[in-house]
Amino acid sequence: MAVLCRPAVWVPENTISMEETLALARRLHAGHERLPLVLRMIRNTGVAKRHLVQPLAVTLTHPGFEARNRFYVREARARVPDVVREALSSAEVTARDIDTIVFVSCTGFTMPPLTSWMINELGFRSNTRQIPIAQLGCAAGGAAVNRAHDFCRAYPGSNVLIVACEFCSLCYQPDDLDVGSLLSDGLFGDAIAAAVMRGSGGEGVELVGNASHLVPGTEDWIAYEVKATGFHFRLDKRVPGTMNVIAPALDTLAEAYGWDATDLDFYIIHAGGPRILDDLCGYLKVPPNAFRHSRATLTEYGNIASAVVFEALRRQFAEGLPPGARGMLAGFGPGITAESCLGTWVHSDRVRSGRRTGNVDALPVQLPVPPEPDLHSETPSPHQPKNRGSA
Numbered sequence: 055m056a057v058l059c060r061p062a063v064w065v066p067e068n069t070i071s072m073e074e075t076l077a078l079a080r081r082l083h084a085g086h087e088r089l090p091l092v093l094r095m096i097r098n099t100g101v102a103k104r105h106l107v108q109p110l111a112v113t114l115t116h117p118g119f120e121a122r123n124r125f126y127v128r129e130a131r132a133r134v135p136d137v138v139r140e141a142l143s144s145a146e147v148t149a150r151d152i153d154t155i156v157f158v159s160c161t162g163f164t165m166p167p168l169t170s171w172m173i174n175e176l177g178f179r180s181n182t183r184q185i186p187i188a189q190l191g192c193a194a195g196g197a198a199v200n201r202a203h204d205f206c207r208a209y210p211g212s213n214v215l216i217v218a219c220e221f222c223s224l225c226y227q228p229d230d231l232d233v234g235s236l237l238s239d240g241l242f243g244d245a246i247a248a249a250v251m252r253g254s255g256g257e258g259v260e261l262v263g264n265a266s267h268l269v270p271g272t273e274d275w276i277a278y279e280v281k282a283t284g285f286h287f288r289l290d291k292r293v294p295g296t297m298n299v300i301a302p303a304l305d306t307l308a309e310a311y312g313w314d315a316t317d318l319d320f321y322i323i324h325a326g327g328p329r330i331l332d333d334l335c336g337y338l339k340v341p342p343n344a345f346r347h348s349r350a351t352l353t354e355y356g357n358i359a360s361a362v363v364f365e366a367l368r369r370q371f372a373e374g375l376p377p378g379a380r381g382m383l384a385g386f387g388p389g390i391t392a393e394s395c396l397g398t399w400v401h402s403d404r405v406r407s408g409r410r411t412g413n414v415d416a417l418p419v420q421l422p423v424p425p426e427p428d429l430h431s432e433t434p435s436p437h438q439p440k441n442r443g444s445a
């Protein structure tokens with residue numbers, strides 16, 4: 055079965071603190087009628103520090119959407135290779151062993167996708183599949199893991215490289231006074247992450263099953279308004295309330311495999327904000343410490359969009375787990391979409407390691423796993439937490 059190996063994560067050297075962010079908001083938006091609300095919301099994020107791909111003075115300028123996107127491409131090509139090499143090394147595979155690249159990003163655009171450049175420049179085979187995902191925002195981290203898992207189930211023994219490249223600071227809009235946009239100025243950070251999903255061998259999370267869930271009627275609650283100046287972030291205040299719908303979907307996925315979502319050994323959860331984490335803890339009846347790696351990521355890096363789940367997973371690797379530990383990974387984003395999966399922790403000596411050779415085209419399409427749960431039925435709302443003391 056497919057194993058998600060140790061991620062590699064890179065953050066830029068430029069930083070901005072919470073106090074610097076608040077001071078900037080006071081100086082740049084002194085006349086904003088809702089400034090006290092914005093300041094309170096930024097402080098409530100708990101983000102102590104964020105990393106920026108450009109120095110702060112440059113970040114605060116806007117040379118135009120075209121110039122920003124050129125910078126995105128140039129910086130991604132400069133930074134992605136080292137992160138990819140580290141992820142490949144951690145998984146004990148080479149670029150030639152990779153059958154598919156899943157590339158996710160919502161902060162820049164290229165066509166052809168950066169996967170094409172990677173195949174040409176970084177030693178991947180010319181028949182490597184490409185799965186670029188550009189419009190799932192923060193949920194794309196979970197979606198990338200799930201699509202990699204789907205591929206490994208369809209082509210047993212294949213290997214998938216996942217890359218998340220998010221330069222959220224390039225979406226800063228100095229003239230956008232929308233409250234959601236101003237909040238994003240104090241919440242999001244920049245990062246690149248990469249991880250390999252091995253079709254056999256490896257150490258990490260051995261995937262058991264995955265699922266997607268869309269919360270009906272929330273299509274415009276997390277969105278980009280695309281203007282001549284680029285992407286303008288929009289956030290509805292009702293977003294945190296969606297956890298009462300998403301929590302039952304996580305329950306349904308766990309129950310399909312005989313697990314209990316309220317009683318797992320580890321949780322890798324997208325850190326959209328502290329309210330999201332707090333509410334989900336409440337609905338799942340788990341202690342706040344269960345989401346400690348997500349909380350630490352939010353505090354130290356901010357919301358790094360699709361890269362959050364990989365940084366939280368990297369922290370879980372550093373902490374360690376015993377073989378057989380069961381856990382969940384979940385990402386949330388526009389739609390509102392939840393992408394979640396279940397897995398057990400395996401050590402490298404559990405399964406004979408070794409690199410797969412040959413062409414994935416020759417492999418049969420088989421799905422030797424339990425059927426996916428049906429998550430299309432109506433989900434109760436609000437969520438009724440389980441009694442953890444019951445059978």
